[in-house]
Amino acid sequence: MFETHSTDRRLFLKASALAAAASLARDSLFAAPPTPPGGVELPVIPDVTWNKAPCRFCGTGCHVMVGVKNDRVVAVTGDREADVNKGLLCVKGYHVGMVLYGEDRLRTPFLRKDGQLVPISWEEAIAVIAQKIHAAPQKFAFYGSGQWTIPEGYAANKFMKGGLSNNHIDPNARLCMASAVTGYISTYGVDEPYNCYDDLDHCDALVLWGNNFSEMHPVLFSRVVDRRLRGQKVELIDLTTRHTRTSQQADHVLLMQPQSDLAIANCISHQLLERNAWDREFVEKHCHFRGPGNPQTLKGEAITLGQFQASVAEYTVTKTAQISGLSEQQLTMLGDLFADKSRKITSLWCMGVNQHTQGTAINNLIHAIHLLSGHFGKPGDGPQSLTGQPSACGTVREVGTLAHALPGDLRVDDEKGRHKAEEIWKLPAGRINPKPGHHTVLMWEKFCSPSDVEGAIDTMWVQVTNPGQSLPNLHKLFDKKAEFEGKFLIVSDVYPTATTALADLVLPSAMWVEKNGIFGNSERRTQQWFRMVKPPGEARDDCWQTIAVAHKLMEMGHAGMQDRDGQFLFHQADAAGKEIPVWDWSHYYDTNVDERLYEEYRQFSTIKHKDLAPYPVLAKSRGLRWPVVQQADGSWKETTYRFVEGTDPYVAPGKGFQFYHSVTQDDRALIWFRPYVAPPEMPDSEYPFWLDTGRVLEHWHTGSMTMRIPPLRRAMPAAYVEINIDDANRLGIRSGEQVKLQTRRGELVIAAWIDGRGSCPPGHLFVPFFDERKLINRLTLEAHCPFSKEPDYKKCAARVAKVLS
């Protein structure tokens, strides 16, 4: 039952503490494995229907084949026709079918009445939301997700920016890859990687920037280590602050001080220039140099080669060794590597670089060393950012569900962009608000503030994410909501979470193959799937929820819910021109709403040469990498490498490379200098440890799905704090003992683990954030990158002490 989450569940957990402790004697678990339901006498293959879908979890975008029997998912295998994973999955992917069947799936809407969440009807739920929004449309905010499907994000974006003239819509991807976006835009003038996973099949060296590739993108990691197994030489260079499973396989483990990645990258640029080993021809033809400006800005200022050289000259090997903790030999090795034109180098990064108070800067610098050294543009030779959510690229970056953006890389603060969107959406001129809305951290700060402050948010609708666990500094940005009157939190989700615990209205959602969907993965690949099973109880599609609220608002007289012709914002008509009432759930699947929204959205995709394939073409493929361009014979061709002649159809013949959305509007990319800037909070005598947070292989995001998958939960049952053996000995801490972690923002009692999954150097602590009972984000810092507004979950100051019981 749902109510058990807030009250009874806690008691239940306490009551079962003894049983849990006893049952966790690990031997007994091995001795008594679970009995498979139904025994083994089931020859079932012939009745199973198999269909393709992208995996529900990370940004890799593996395709799975989903086996369905009697309206239930019964099996999942890797899809051998998929380019991304070539038949292989990771342990999460193999068990992805089980995400649908947690016993506590939300099946009906709940409204909080007198402090208790009580079941209500969908009609009431939709009416309550519409009334809340109608009462104060500008005090409403929509908090979305990189797990939104493309049509879901598109509908929400259109509803907010095109309907309510309200730009307070931002996704959890702000916490995840916003720095990669600002990095790409300020370097190439347009977002998203120019390259793709094919690099992993061709590189001679793989440089991992703060990226535990082995656990976070296991299928892609396998693609590399399996090459090594076949006897190919791929050198793995792991730049990291702690020893991980990736480090175990690495040829060079470069254990660096947090934040020193900035200095290391500049040191590589310095060495390239000092040795005259930079690619003069490539740089003179295709690049400009760029400095940060004073104070630093996103766009910076043009500088000369001489100025660039002088700026990076400060980062000598000797000085960088002091900042980074790497040896001079290790730094020279990196210099040698990038100076060597004969080898193909791929750089990869994800949260370590993006969740960084200088996130934009370090993104700029990684691109810079590749451009400067000419390790760019050939298969296996270039920089590529990875994403953590299945549609962070598709739904957030391309659909523009960020507070400043519109679909197709348009911006709300650009008049032409607004006009273009108004034209496609058939809106009266001036409908779209020119002022960017609140970014994530600000949005939650304004929600956790009194209603009378400037820019206050009173009603928040959360879809497909769990901010009650994933926001930084939770006490300030989430828990505080309870202190203020008139704050209304709406949560659409599939299971009870840390977010539904504070929600005033909970909506049960359909998930994954219970609905039609489209995702966009890390390598520009747009992937489509069809609904295969019915959602449980009264769970309904998130996209329908948005459309139903929009229609209710229109009924209540909100003029914004109609276009300039007086038609509903999400008007759909059948072949005879008769309106299909898609806001009515019983008619939602009368048509394929996904296909219709996607085809409407597709008009935006050509604006910045990110052309998407038509829906029917997508439906037949295992995803296609944009720009997807129609050929003379009518077929549609995807693009492996953008900006590169021969693969990108938009590069003019003879150009070689053409950065056709260049910041400087002359087809050139920018080679950035950004200085090393110390992190805002560093260990001191009071809080002497670095605290890093992150993930483990078995669990995805906040664990609301994977913690309900028994094989994954059993493999990694709870969060822990990883501590160095010397620190543990000094503090009298042994593995398994409870310790108290404290930062200036909060505290947490948690079990210690010495040299377990990974191992921390002295003075460092690591805690994974998947465990809703161990909310490490009550301790983390909300300080964020000035340009991307992405917070730094990877470094703050903490102390740790043994709990004496």
Place this chain on the structure above:
Amino acid sequence: MSTPRPQEAPPASSRSLGVGRSMTIGGAIAVGIGLVGFLVGIAEPVIPQRAVKLVAAAPTESSIVAPSYREITALTVGPNRTWTSNLASLKQPSPDLFASVARTPAMKEAALRDRLRTRAFDGAPPVIPHFVEQQSAQSCLVCHGEGLLLGNRIATKISHPHYANCLGCHVEQAGGLPIAAPVVSVNSSEEPAPGPIPGNVFAGLLRAGPGTRAMPGAPPTIPHTAHLRGDCMSCHGLIARPGLRTTHPWLQNCAQCHATAAEIDRFPFSTGLTTSAASEEPFLSTKQFRADKKPSL
């Protein structure tokens, strides 16, 4: 084992030089010592006997903590710590390629049941029924590279040696903190961790069913996917569950007689993965859901 005595000194003919004599004696002693050492070295080693069977004390609520490094020497803490460490008793005769294989339906049933103990559904990667203390592929392959039979335990041979990033797909059946389970702190208001595993009502595909035979006596088809199962001997060889062993292990080219079933294996060219054979669309069409527009809620 008898200890040989040092050999006699050489005969008197070489006594003419005193220095030479003492050198000869010294040389003889050195040779003797060397010989003793050699013979001791090649002898059967003494099997160290443990007087007490080492079993970890049953954990209690307050005492489940990890041992210190000093304590580790006195404990068996590795993956096989629940065994007695008497290697002699675990010694197995080498599997005989030509020994007759007894295989009854009951044994087969038991083997399939045992197989499912570590799988969420047929086709899921098996979980690891022991602790993992070393995480490299090489350490997995020490036992699983060629397969290992030790006592009544089988370390299955890897069936997909070209994919060896083992821990990306296979996780511990019960993982987490080593040795110590996280316990409830008496003074803490924190919820205990970990709590009971939330229920999951997923009911997976459990087994493929038997293969088909064209006629009595014909070799059966392979009733399961061969994807990621490059080495049949992993499950059907001599180091495998008895109920699944092949009756003819000396014939090594399995696919010569046993055909894979295309519809099960879902080869790219077999578009038999559609819901109906008549359908030309490769995947479920939206139309099917239009017919289904009022889901029973």
